[in-house]
Amino acid sequence: MVKKVIWALLTMAAAVNVSAEVYLLGPGRNRGTGVNDLSALLPGMEKVLHTEKITVNSYGTVLEVSAVKKDIEEIALLLRKMKVDKLNISGGTLRFERKVRGTRFVERFLLIASRKERPVTCFRMLVPEKLPPPQEWPPELPPLPSGAIITSVTRLADGGICGEFRDAPQPPHIMLRNVDALMRNRKMFPAGNEIASRNGGRGEIFYDKNAIVWVAFSDSGHGAFFYRRRK
Numbered sequence: 001m002v003k004k005v006i007w008a009l010l011t012m013a014a015a016v017n018v019s020a021e022v023y024l025l026g027p028g029r030n031r032g033t034g035v036n037d038l039s040a041l042l043p044g045m046e047k048v049l050h051t052e053k054i055t056v057n058s059y060g061t062v063l064e065v066s067a068v069k070k071d072i073e074e075i076a077l078l079l080r081k082m083k084v085d086k087l088n089i090s091g092g093t094l095r096f097e098r099k100v101r102g103t104r105f106v107e108r109f110l111l112i113a114s115r116k117e118r119p120v121t122c123f124r125m126l127v128p129e130k131l132p133p134p135q136e137w138p139p140e141l142p143p144l145p146s147g148a149i150i151t152s153v154t155r156l157a158d159g160g161i162c163g164e165f166r167d168a169p170q171p172p173h174i175m176l177r178n179v180d181a182l183m184r185n186r187k188m189f190p191a192g193n194e195i196a197s198r199n200g201g202r203g204e205i206f207y208d209k210n211a212i213v214w215v216a217f218s219d220s221g222h223g224a225f226f227y228r229r230r231k
Contacts, residue, residue: 035159042068042075045122051207056125057132063156067119074112075120081140104129138163141225143214148223160228172217173200179215180204188213 050065068075068094077090085097085106092113097106110123134150137143141163144150148168168175173195180195183206194201205218207230214226 004092033223034136040138042070042078042122045069053124053157057152059127059131061125061127064124066122066124068111068122069119072113075111080181087100099129124209138227140211140227142182144209144211145175145178145223158228160226162224162226164224165224166220166222168217168221168223172202172219172223175217175223176204176215180206183213 005027045066045068048064048066050063052063054061054063067089068213072092076087076094079087079096085099087096094111095109099106099110105126108125108127112121112123131152131169135153137150138153138161140161144163144165145168146171148165150163151166152164154164158200170178177195177200180190180201184188186208188206188208188211191205191207194204202218203214206215207211209230211227213228215223216225217223
């Protein structure tokens with residue numbers, strides 16, 4: 001059941017804002033800011049909805065998903081005033097980092113707004129300031145765009161895989177067009193036909209009877225691919 005919940009959240013994120021630089025987040029247990037401190041940081045945060053063990057570049061951590069009953073623009077305003085590290089806002093997504101005092105770890109956050117009347121979804125993780133180098137690009141994912149550099153490979157306990165990259169020289173609509181042609185040749189079909197949109201599209205969900213693949217690209221050259229077998 002919990003695996004269905006996490007996949008539903010991930011696909012919701014893709015459908016709402018596939019142009020975002022999306023990556024999986026989760027915290028380590030008994031380390032980091034702590035619940036009370038986090039509630040002060042993000043007023044309106046509710047209890048943790050789901051946790052799952054993951055690895056990021058072979059480093060083991062825990063995926064944590066929470067809900068925040070506050071508008072994402074209000075959250076962004078609060079975080080700007082607090083001057084958190086690496087604050088980045090793109091459409092309905094927001095991400096930032098916080099150093100853990102006295103350690104060489106950082107907490108990473110990704111917040112995704114679905115609809116104004118619904119809570120914001122918060123993903124959180126604890127990782128070293130310097131992660132191990134990423135592994136080879138997983139063969140389950142579409143090929144790495146030409147010229148791009150791998151930044152991370154995240155693996156979920158249920159076999160789901162997320163690969164992220166940076167410095168892709170092509171614009172999002174070109175990368176999506178290339179992936180779309182490849183996936184159609186593999187007999188995987190787009191859920192939304194985003195390449196037909198006015199801007200040429202920035203992401204898509206592809207599927208067949210065996211698997212689902214989600215791709216997302218940004219103007220900055222970052223991107224993420226997610227793969228999961230269908231049960």
